Amino acid sequence: MSENFKLLKKDGEARRGELVTVHGTVQTPLFMNVGTVGAIKGAVSTEDLENIGCQVELSNTYHLHVRTGDDLIKRFGGLHRFMDWHRPILTDSGGFQVFSLASMRKIKEEGVTFRSHIDGHRIFMGPEESMRIQSNLGSTIAMAFDECPPAKAERNYVLDSVARTERWLLRCKAEMERLGLLEDTINRKQLLFGINQGAVYKDIRIENAKRISELDLPGYAIGGLAVGETHEEMYDVIEHTAPFLPEDKPRYLMGVGTPANILEAVERGIDMFDCVYPSRNGRHGHLYTHYGKININNAKYAEDDRPIEEGCGCPACRRYSRAYIRHLHKAGEMLGLRLCVLHNLYFYNHLMEEIRYSIDAGEFAAFKKKTLADLSSTER
């Protein structure tokens, strides 16, 4: 049994677990709230996150390195102290930016050269650089530096890319071990998670999963999904790959996804999620409810006196009407964005709580079926 992860119960392939870290223990399955630059976009404070029931906050290595600088954050005692958030933080390695900033980077064996998206200056990041930055940030969980190939990537490219990402993983592990011994390292118990890749090629995914599992890392992620493939392809990859990741380690599906995606992935043995959807869609006025998504900008809500979702305990639903929130959006008021983001984050964290209860009760399959049906309902 891993010292950091306790698998409490299985209900089919769905898992209830507990992840123990130096920043506290969190309950899985869980959703991590994406705050790329050390803030959830939409004027959401760490106090808000606590009130909403957020267990883990996620930030980004590349973005914090470019602005304001991980060295500065280290001088503040790390990201936890800098942003005054004391529950776990997971830092993404910058690997996703290899994908999302594809037009401004060049990949080599040593690492990746980026053009800064801020001012165009040259930035080199390889496994060691990513580990050092994440060490400076002092995050609870550091992600391995990987390449995230697009879904449509050709098989031979993916084979080369995955092999390189595996070599990078060994370098990440070595650098992490070295940093863990240094006197001035902020979090010497930082957990390194490896990342499975292989696009939609199941055999590549499986072979990669087997090899990285041998490294006995404290957690493993499935990356490179939700980047252009269909939902069916994504579920298929998860279903066939997850069994080859260690049973006694947390499994994190990176960047996913919709409430339905999460239910399907939990059913296939995933424990951790993150996605920009609740925050980004919130800013864009798209709100999640148990009865489907609503676009608060739609004219039909102009005189709707109901809350976003009846019975929701979020700060927006406890006080404000759809009509008022729509008005705020239309007026370009930041409060409109904020209330929508708070609602969506609450919805996601609350959904995870419901998932955990249902697994505890051994009723996940029924819960999933009912929730999926409700989510596709047209009653708003």
Next chain:
RNA sequence: UCCUCAAUAGCUCAGUCGGUAGAGCAUUCGGCUGUUAACCGAAGUGUCGUAGGUUCGAGUCCUACUUGGGGAG
């Protein structure tokens, strides 16, 4: 009273040499999956102030009128 400038989409305005109209915003709807995203995309909307005239053809040139801005008295 005279001189002058203007009048085109809901709003603010483009509109070439005369060839039957466009933009931004607004409106309506859609998209966003380890955030380059309070973003991006699509759609709808016109008696071109009114009435005449010139011309094969007028938003465009001419005349009168209406309304508004500025100026003179």
